Amino acid sequence: MKRITSSLMVVLLAAPACLLGQAAPATTDSSNQATTPPYLRQGGSANPAPWSRLALEGGIGVGGINMQAAVEANRYLNIRGIGNYFSYTVNNIKVGGSGSSGSNVTGKLNFAEAGLAVDYYPWPNHGFRLSPGFTFYNENGVSGTGVMATGSSITLNSTKYYSEAANNMNLNANLGLNTHKQTFSISTGWGNMIPRSGGHWAFPVELGAIITGVPTVNLNITGRGCTVQTDAAINGPSCVDMSANTAAQTDINSQVSKYKSDLNVLQVWPILSFGVSYNFAIH
Numbered sequence: 001m002k003r004i005t006s007s008l009m010v011v012l013l014a015a016p017a018c019l020l021g022q023a024a025p026a027t028t029d030s031s032n033q034a035t036t037p038p039y040l041r042q043g044g045s046a047n048p049a050p051w052s053r054l055a056l057e058g059g060i061g062v063g064g065i066n067m068q069a070a071v072e073a074n075r076y077l078n079i080r081g082i083g084n085y086f087s088y089t090v091n092n093i094k095v096g097g098s099g100s101s102g103s104n105v106t107g108k109l110n111f112a113e114a115g116l117a118v119d120y121y122p123w124p125n126h127g128f129r130l131s132p133g134f135t136f137y138n139e140n141g142v143s144g145t146g147v148m149a150t151g152s153s154i155t156l157n158s159t160k161y162y163s164e165a166a167n168n169m170n171l172n173a174n175l176g177l178n179t180h181k182q183t184f185s186i187s188t189g190w191g192n193m194i195p196r197s198g199g200h201w202a203f204p205v206e207l208g209a210i211i212t213g214v215p216t217v218n219l220n221i222t223g224r225g226c227t228v229q230t231d232a233a234i235n236g237p238s239c240v241d242m243s244a245n246t247a248a249q250t251d252i253n254s255q256v257s258k259y260k261s262d263l264n265v266l267q268v269w270p271i272l273s274f275g276v277s278y279n280f281a282i283h
Contacts, residue, residue, distance in 0.1 A: 050074050054282045055193035057204065059275020063111045063140070066273045070119070070193040071282075078119040078194060082133070084273075086111040103171070105146040112139040113210070115185060124196040127204075133185040135210050140177040140269060146170070148223075151232050157254035161225030162232040164239045169223040177269055179213030185271065193277040200278050208271035215266050217259045219252055 050073055057068040064086020070078045089108045117133030147170055148154065148163035154171070155161075163169040187208020195202055225248065226232045226239040242248045 052281060052283055053194050053279050055202070055277050055279035057193055057202075057275045057277035059204075059273055061206075061273025061275075062270050063113050063273075066275055068193070068275070068277070070277075070279075072194045075124045075196060076121050078121075078192070080117045080119055080131070080133075080193070082113070082115050082117060084111060084113040103146040103148045103152060105144055105171075107142070107144040110139065110141055110143070113137060115210075117185070117187070119192075121192060121196070124192075127190040127192050127195075127202075129189055129192070131187045131189065131206070131208070133187065135183050135185055138178040138181045138183065138210070138212065138269075140212070142175040142177075144171070144173050151229065153229075154221075154225075155255075156248075156251040157258075159227060159251050161227060161242070161248070161251075162229050164224035164226055164232050164235055166235050167224040169221055169225050169242060172218075172220045172222075174216070174218040175263075176216035176218075177212055177266070179216055180211060183211045183213070185210040187271050191277075194279045200280065202277045202279070203274070204277060205274045206271055209268040210271060211267070212269045213267055214260065215263045217256050217263065219256050219259075221248075221252060 051071055053072055055068075055070045055078075057066075057070075059066040059068075061084060063084030065084065067083045068080055070080040072078050087108070087110050089106070091106045092104050093107070094104060113135060114137040115133055115135035117131045119129045119131045121127075121129050148168055150163055150165040150168060153160045153162045154169070161169065185208060187206050189204060189206035189208075191202050191204030193202050193204055221242040223242060224235075224239045225242045226236060228236060228238040230236065231238045240248055242252070
């Protein structure tokens, strides 16, 4: 009996060792692929792991040169940085007349924006997206200066002022499209900078708007203006200092208020851009 008991104890003690010695078959990479969600796979997969890929884009849009960068947060979301820049100056353009009349105008367009957006892809393998965003830098605006030739005129609050010969009127105007320098945006578009269906290249298109508020308008006029045309050549009694005369300043302010009313509809700045992007692994 003791011999049988000893034999059973040896078998029971040896069994775990035998089981441990028979290691389970190693899981192949293909089996991992079969059980791992596609968006968590790495190693060149069409659906990278979160934060593992970076995309860079260059293009053009309403705001000029458009540069963007994006990383994928998960299968449905990208976090995207956006920047736009455009500057253009035109000098000594004759407006409001010909020959020696009219005004020599210098104008400047200046567009500069920067912001962030979250791109949500309801159907990850397709390009459609919805993108709420936040603009934290906005310096969009238009400015212009002009020297009015003798006898040329400008109408302010229904009063016409003619530029005096001895001291021509000078105009300085600014249109600000950035009342809200920090503001929200919303856009939609097609094209994922990090395609979940695979590939490195994409051609995104975006359409939307930035809530910029009512545009600001400033108009300053210096020099002398005359309400009677014949007085302009002879520096007659109707000529006044436009920057100091109360009636002239009232007319200027009233005209600016009309400009603001006309521009009241421009409380959003359009987003319209298209470009080419390339994405690559970052870890």
